[in-house]
Amino acid sequence: MEKILHDLVLSPDWYFTAARGLTLILIVMTLAGYSVLLERKASAWIQGRIGPNRTMHPLIGWIPFIGTFLAKGGFIQPAADGGKFLFKEDALPGHVRKFYYVLAPIIALAPALAVLVMLPFGEFIYEGKRYAISLTQGADVGVLFMFAVSSLGVYGIALAGWSANSKFPFLGAVRGAAQLVSYELAMGLTVLTIFLATSVPGEDHGLSLVAMVNAQSGAWNILTQPIAALVFLICVFAETNRHPFDMPESETDLVGGFHTEYGAFKFGIFFVAEYSHMIIGSTLFILMFLGGWHVLPWMPSVGEGWVGSLIGVATFFLKLCFFLFFFVWVRWTLPRFRYDQVMRIGWRVLLPIAVLNLLAYFAWYALRG
Amino acid sequence: MAIKVVERRPLTLAERTYLPQILAGLKVTWDNMVRPSVTLQYPEERPTIPKNYRGVPTLIMDPNGREKCVSCQLCEFVCPPKAIRITPGEITENATNAHVEKAPKEFEINMLRCIYCGLCEEVCPEEAIFLQSQYSLTGLTRESMVNNKVKLYELGGTLPDGHHKWDKKKEEADKQAGGGH
Numbered sequence: 001m002e003k004i005l006h007d008l009v010l011s012p013d014w015y016f017t018a019a020r021g022l023t024l025i026l027i028v029m030t031l032a033g034y035s036v037l038l039e040r041k042a043s044a045w046i047q048g049r050i051g052p053n054r055t056m057h058p059l060i061g062w063i064p065f066i067g068t069f070l071a072k073g074g075f076i077q078p079a080a081d082g083g084k085f086l087f088k089e090d091a092l093p094g095h096v097r098k099f100y101y102v103l104a105p106i107i108a109l110a111p112a113l114a115v116l117v118m119l120p121f122g123e124f125i126y127e128g129k130r131y132a133i134s135l136t137q138g139a140d141v142g143v144l145f146m147f148a149v150s151s152l153g154v155y156g157i158a159l160a161g162w163s164a165n166s167k168f169p170f171l172g173a174v175r176g177a178a179q180l181v182s183y184e185l186a187m188g189l190t191v192l193t194i195f196l197a198t199s200v201p202g203e204d205h206g207l208s209l210v211a212m213v214n215a216q217s218g219a220w221n222i223l224t225q226p227i228a229a230l231v232f233l234i235c236v237f238a239e240t241n242r243h244p245f246d247m248p249e250s251e252t253d254l255v256g257g258f259h260t261e262y263g264a265f266k267f268g269i270f271f272v273a274e275y276s277h278m279i280i281g282s283t284l285f286i287l288m289f290l291g292g293w294h295v296l297p298w299m300p301s302v303g304e305g306w307v308g309s310l311i312g313v314a315t316f317f318l319k320l321c322f323f324l325f326f327f328v329w330v331r332w333t334l335p336r337f338r339y340d341q342v343m344r345i346g347w348r349v350l351l352p353i354a355v356l357n358l359l360a361y362f363a364w365y366a367l368r369g
Numbered sequence: 370m371a372i373k374v375v376e377r378r379p380l381t382l383a384e385r386t387y388l389p390q391i392l393a394g395l396k397v398t399w400d401n402m403v404r405p406s407v408t409l410q411y412p413e414e415r416p417t418i419p420k421n422y423r424g425v426p427t428l429i430m431d432p433n434g435r436e437k438c439v440s441c442q443l444c445e446f447v448c449p450p451k452a453i454r455i456t457p458g459e460i461t462e463n464a465t466n467a468h469v470e471k472a473p474k475e476f477e478i479n480m481l482r483c484i485y486c487g488l489c490e491e492v493c494p495e496e497a498i499f500l501q502s503q504y505s506l507t508g509l510t511r512e513s514m515v516n517n518k519v520k521l522y523e524l525g526g527t528l529p530d531g532h533h534k535w536d537k538k539k540e541e542a543d544k545q546a547g548g549g550h
Contacts, residue, residue, distance in 0.1 A: 042402070045406065047401070329399070333391070334391065
């Protein structure tokens with residue numbers, strides 16, 4: 001079994017590599033689709049409604065129990081939504097800059113999928129060596145790559161707002177760009193704090209996410225660095241443009257925000273991109289603060305060998321699901337900040353806190369020697 | 370009048386971070402989430418209609434199965450959106466209800482015009498028209514939304530009636546014709 005796992009994850013054949021990449025993309029895209037369902041269901045529950053509970057495919061619907069269960073849970077709904085987006089007329093408004101208008105949704109989605117290359121979500125031991133379950137074995141530049149590339153998603157928003165050639169998308173795009181710049185700083189500083197804490201001097205640590213997870217086999221970073229965790233969490237909300245920071249597409253004042261002029265599948269891609277960014281943001285928080293695939297603090301794994309690995313992956317997935325739910329939960333709890341409030345929180349609250357936190361840790365490690 | 374100054378204490382540090390408030394808000398939404406939903410699944414579950422509900426106007430028959438409407442056209446006159454159109458008709462000599470003054474030859478209520486105000490029910494001297502509990506009326510053409518007499522009686526059915534106005538009148542008339550007082 002360990003051999004199979006080893007071959008699946010590490011085999012250098014091109015078809016294995018392609019299959020791994022496709023599987024990961026498929027999982028994340030499906031997960032994005034189902035987080036839309038989660039959003040709809042959870043918002044319905046919070047508001048005393050039931051949510052989508054009727055969509056059914058005639059071929060599945062006749063199966064007793066399973067059919068009813070799938071319908072009640074709305075599990076076919078994402079497929080129906082996606083199908084609708086596919087078959088709608090793909091209108092191209094006359095007043096847009098066509099090339100960039102088509103390019104924008106691709107640029108919004110591509111970075112979210114590209115960072116999957118660096119994403120570790122489990123580990124296994126083969127012949128006494130530890131390997132990460134990841135496309136690139138958690139290369140040394142892991143964190144750098146993830147932050148650099150996932151932030152590129154805002155170019156999709158900016159391009160959409162500009163190429164749509166209309167005022168509301170433009171305002172949304174400007175807000176999105178400003179917001180990203182404001183919160184990226186505080187986010188980066190908290191990451192620095194975490195590196196300060198986890199990289200032991202004299203060890204080949206690099207910027208690897210795997211090493212960062214392994215450094216949390218005792219206490220998780222959220223326990224040792226609660227302030228950094230909180231700042232990072234708020235920044236993740238801001239970076240993914242989720243409530244209460246959804247400035248770029250605040251429906252009440254900007255119609256649809258940056259994707260006002262988009263419809264059909266191009267809008268669907270923006271939608272998936274937003275949820276993919278949510279998934280990426282959640283995984284970053286889980287890897288950096290919640291011990292990644294470690295089951296509990298001070299209890300990195302349960303089970304031996306491949307069972308332990310699978311439990312680790314399942315733990316990671318559960319944490320991810322909780323985070324996706326948390327995103328939704330917060331969205332339907334908090335009202336949206338005003339734009340000036342967003343800027344004030346970013347520059348005058350979070351950034352000073354992050355800087356002070358970093359300086360305090362500098363001092364602490366310097367004094368400790 | 371004395372002015373009462375409301376003390377506004379400055380926010381504490383915990384309040385200014387918003388975090389306790391956010392947590393309290395999360396608890397509120399969580400409590401809402403675990404509460405059973407209030408949605409009525411409409412086509413499967415139907416709402417309970419209160420007793421004096423004003424639904425689709427209908428014509429009703431008396432307990433003898435005769436139409437109560439005497440075609441006085443008061444409802445037609447009172448109807449604010451002019452939804453009712455009555456064609457008055459005579460009752461033939463040898464009919465069982467020959468003693469009733471008149472009956473409508475045709476009675477149409479245009480449900481595209483009707484505003485469900487209930488004035489027709491209020492004005493009817495014969496208690497022949499009632500807004501009953503039917504609340505969902507649909508059609509695919511404009512013509513199908515005009516209820517004719519057959520449809521109106523079909524919707525209305527028979528309601529209990531303690532008056533027996535025309536039976537009493539007939540009795541009286543019979544008595545007089547039989548050389549009573």
